[in-house]
Amino acid sequence: xxxxxxxxxxxxxxxxxxxxxxxxxxxxxxxxxxxxxxxxxxxxxxxxxxxxxxxxxxxxxxxxxxxxxxxxxxxxxxxxxxxxxxxxxxxxxxxxxxxxxxxxxxxxxxxxxxxxxxxxxxxxxxxxxxxxxxxxxxxxxxxxxxxxxxxxxxxxxxxxxxxxxxxxxxxxxxxxxxxxxxxxxxxxxxxxxxxxxxxxxxxxxxxxxxxxxxxxxxxxxxxxxxxxxxxxx
Amino acid sequence: xxxxxxxxxxxxxxxxxxxxxxxxxxxxxxxxxxxxxxxxxxxxxxxxxxxxxxxxxxxxxxxxxxxxxxxxxxxxxxxxxxxxxxxxxxxxxxxxxxxxxxxxxxxxxxxxxxxxxxxxxxxxxxxxxxxxxxxxxxxxxxxxxxxxxxxxxxxxxxxxxxxxxxxxxxxxxxxxxxxxxxxxxxxxxxxxxxxxxxxxxxxxxxxxxxxxxxxxxxxxxxx
Numbered sequence: 001x002x003x004x005x006x007x008x009x010x011x012x013x014x015x016x017x018x019x020x021x022x023x024x025x026x027x028x029x030x031x032x033x034x035x036x037x038x039x040x041x042x043x044x045x046x047x048x049x050x051x052x053x054x055x056x057x058x059x060x061x062x063x064x065x066x067x068x069x070x071x072x073x074x075x076x077x078x079x080x081x082x083x084x085x086x087x088x089x090x091x092x093x094x095x096x097x098x099x100x101x102x103x104x105x106x107x108x109x110x111x112x113x114x115x116x117x118x119x120x121x122x123x124x125x126x127x128x129x130x131x132x133x134x135x136x137x138x139x140x141x142x143x144x145x146x147x148x149x150x151x152x153x154x155x156x157x158x159x160x161x162x163x164x165x166x167x168x169x170x171x172x173x174x175x176x177x178x179x180x181x182x183x184x185x186x187x188x189x190x191x192x193x194x195x196x197x198x199x200x201x202x203x204x205x206x207x208x209x210x211x212x213x214x215x216x217x218x219x220x221x222x223x224x225x226x227x228x229x230x231x232x233x
Numbered sequence: 234x235x236x237x238x239x240x241x242x243x244x245x246x247x248x249x250x251x252x253x254x255x256x257x258x259x260x261x262x263x264x265x266x267x268x269x270x271x272x273x274x275x276x277x278x279x280x281x282x283x284x285x286x287x288x289x290x291x292x293x294x295x296x297x298x299x300x301x302x303x304x305x306x307x308x309x310x311x312x313x314x315x316x317x318x319x320x321x322x323x324x325x326x327x328x329x330x331x332x333x334x335x336x337x338x339x340x341x342x343x344x345x346x347x348x349x350x351x352x353x354x355x356x357x358x359x360x361x362x363x364x365x366x367x368x369x370x371x372x373x374x375x376x377x378x379x380x381x382x383x384x385x386x387x388x389x390x391x392x393x394x395x396x397x398x399x400x401x402x403x404x405x406x407x408x409x410x411x412x413x414x415x416x417x418x419x420x421x422x423x424x425x426x427x428x429x430x431x432x433x434x435x436x437x438x439x440x441x442x443x444x445x446x447x448x449x450x451x452x453x454x455x456x
Contacts, residue, residue: 052318054454074320082318086311092247104239104320147315 002030005155005186006051011060013046013210020046022213024060025207030154033177035189035194039209044190047207048157051188052082060099064155067106069155072133078106078151081153083161091133095124098132099150107150118146122172137164145173149180156180170195236321246304248337254302258295258341263348265291270352284353285415288345288364290410292371295341297336297396300379303334304387313453323450327380331445334376342368355419363418367369367427370434371411375404377441384453407437 004027021043028034036044049055050062053072062069065076070225089098096115103111104171119125122142132140141164148156156177162170171195181187194204205212248254269287307313316326346364350357379400386395414430
């Protein structure tokens with residue numbers, strides 16, 4: 001049996017005296033997807049940053065690929081792709097230069113070719129040589145998705161991946177997520193409302209005041225009006 | 234090595250595109266030298282002593298600006314998180330940032346030396362060439378220190394103000410050595426006569442380049 005990609009044990013995070021995450025327990029297997037839903041300030045983004053190794057938990061453990069995220073070695077960080085509220089892109093570089101730069105950091109063979117391929121996939125090939133500072137928020141979000149998936153990571157951490165995207169953009173990102181899951185990547189995404197991605201079954205978890213509720217039945221979420229279809233709108 | 238060259242090339246490309254750091258560094262160097270030319274009475278002090286002091290004041294201010302800007306680009310759009318999440322070793326990231334800061338500072342230093350010669354009525358002769366290794370040692374030490382400290386101060390409110398408060402006192406030993414050695418070089422003394430000052434600068438460089446390489450991952454993250 002495959003080992004879980006993500007295991008979280010009694011995880012807690014506080015900023016000063018304010019608790020953000022409390023007693024979080026969670027595990028995710030390869031090729032599985034999970035949506036973490038919750039309101040603003042519920043702790044969703046903090047959870048993803050901890051899993052990416054960008055922040056340390058205050059107590060408990062977050063284990064990714066069998067490694068504590070407090071000390072993720074380069075070969076494990078290489079397997080993680082992240083889309084956050086910030087795009088991690090350089091406004092004064094072009095779309096192609098940004099992706100080429102990240103492709104070099106991930107030691108991808110032929111960075112330029114890879115960058116052009118991903119620009120094609122996210123529908124930005126025609127603006128490949130435009131600087132990112134001229135992009136709309138939606139275009140930047142698409143490019144950010146390409147950046148996160150460039151190295152074909154085995155764990156995708158997506159913080160509100162559909163925010164700011166139009167219908168076409170949402171479909172593109174949804175299809176990239178589906179492809180990632182089909183090739184065995186584990187995906188954790190956050191959202192205020194759960195998007196439905198055709199052909200992919202996501203477990204839904206609710207996070208409220210830092211507490212990670214057990215898995216929520218999709219019907220329950222649907223009744224609460226918090227499922228939105230990405231397709232056929 | 235590919236990560237180092239990727240980050241360095243990216244920083245140089247961004248700088249060539251905007252010219253922000255180099256122009257700001259040159260402008261600041263010129264302002265400092267102009268102010269000091271008018272503020273100091275060259276008649277009462279040896280001109281080479283005043284010139285050496287003015288040059289190093291300009292270099293310290295330009296170095297702080299350069300180091301601050303080198304990491305500022307990484308704070309835009311949270312790009313620093315993209316770098317920390319990548320397989321790039323934080324020590325390599327530090328080395329690339331240091332190299333970029335050094336290149337910007339070297340350009341500013343060349344400009345500052347030309348202005349110093351003009352403003353202080355010095356000659357473009359062998360003494361100016363003797364300044365090169367002294368300024369190079371000073372630039373390495375100050376860039377190493379300021380790059381490390383700017384990773385800390387960049388995360389805090391009012392970090393721009395905090396950097397000089399932290400950096401200048403720590404740099405004082407190398408600053409004194411640099412000013413003394415530069416004054417001696419401008420006065421025509423051979424390099425081996427300023428052995429003691431140069432050793433202090435080399436020791437400072439080794440200490441802070443090593444400290445920066447080892448500590449960068451602990452100061453650049455978000456805890």
